[in-house]
Amino acid sequence: MELTEKQKYFFEYLTERIAEDGRAPSLRQAALDMGVSHTAVAQLMTQLERKGMIEREGHYGRTIRLFSKSRRHQQSGRGRELPIIGQVTAGLPMYAQQEWEGAVVVDDSLFAGENLFCLRIRGESMRDAGILNGDLVVCEPRQYAENGEIVAVLITGEEATVKRFFLYSDHIELHPANKDFQVICYPFSEVLVQGKVTGVIRGKNSEFDGGGE
Template identity: 70%
Template sequence: MDLTEKQQQLFDYLQEYLEREGRAPSLRQSAESLGVSHNAVAQLITQLERKGVVEREGRYSRTIRILSPHTAAKAKMRVRELPIVGRVTAGLPMYAQQEWDGSVVVDGNLFPGNNLFCLRVQGESMQDAGILNGDLVVCEPRQYAENGEIVAVLIQGEEATVKRFFLGRDHIELRPENKKFTAVRYPFSEILVQGKVMGVIRSYDKR
């Protein structure tokens, strides 16, 4: 466990107290035993939670559980931070960019996979597929697509869009999921697939 000296001190104290008493000490007890303030203990417990070595039933719950290394690793895997694509750089895959427009924390069990990234959707062209204006789509990096898949693509190396992909004999057709919009065909040279859409994170801020 990669813990600081103070974090390790509190972790050892909690583990010993739980084994001896069968319950977690109060903040007051912990603070008095370690010679620190209540706020310091509360902050350290939060830090230990974030590192996946202890678990509380609720934010203010006194019930604390020490996690085994195996359990801690699984708990840590449940939480993932995914980058949100901001400005798209021509010729460079989205997921290889170094500049991001923030990030979003997701459940790793819902979104497994490596190097996942998010793209914020603009417009209503995919609303019938449940992808609304302002939503984030979670994408798995890919530079190919199967017919019918919803993918993130670059058009002419500049414009990023999310559409349903179809491969023709001499073109690629990008189809919207909204009857108000029409499908558009492009030469192969104008389309670069960036990733397959694996899920949607709804945005409730529609201002």
């Protein structure tokens, strides 16, 4: 995967700072040097790690290994097995089994990240985001979401659905990507984010618009 201009600039910045100081700058220092927010630096760090450009020791560690483009090409193309966990109804929430119903082998260069898992979709409520009935969505485990991101959430602790997430001062809204379905509102206590959807496994012509980055 090629780097964006922002990612290239940040990678060059890291290379220079590590060469000068012997270690990576803190997120706070990097934000000051680059004139961006702490959150923006954290996102760039995660993006570079996903693309195989850097490797961190611990999520907040300042020990970072930098990899060349040639090293990334050598590492590409390896397979990895992702568990398929239950089924998710896209449209109406259903009970999410916390058991594997199988596994799928994917190209490691296409799906980076730790502890990824897959959920199978039933329904058409996310059709306009390129998530169709029968698809497998690849999820990065996390318990938070940014507004507009597509996430897998548990409803009332036992039911799951895939929707766009929006947080408001007094409630959470889960938005479908199909005009035939309605926005659903929930109190904070009834929604538990399980992971961000980072990709879809279907056919070679699949498209996906997950928001966020």
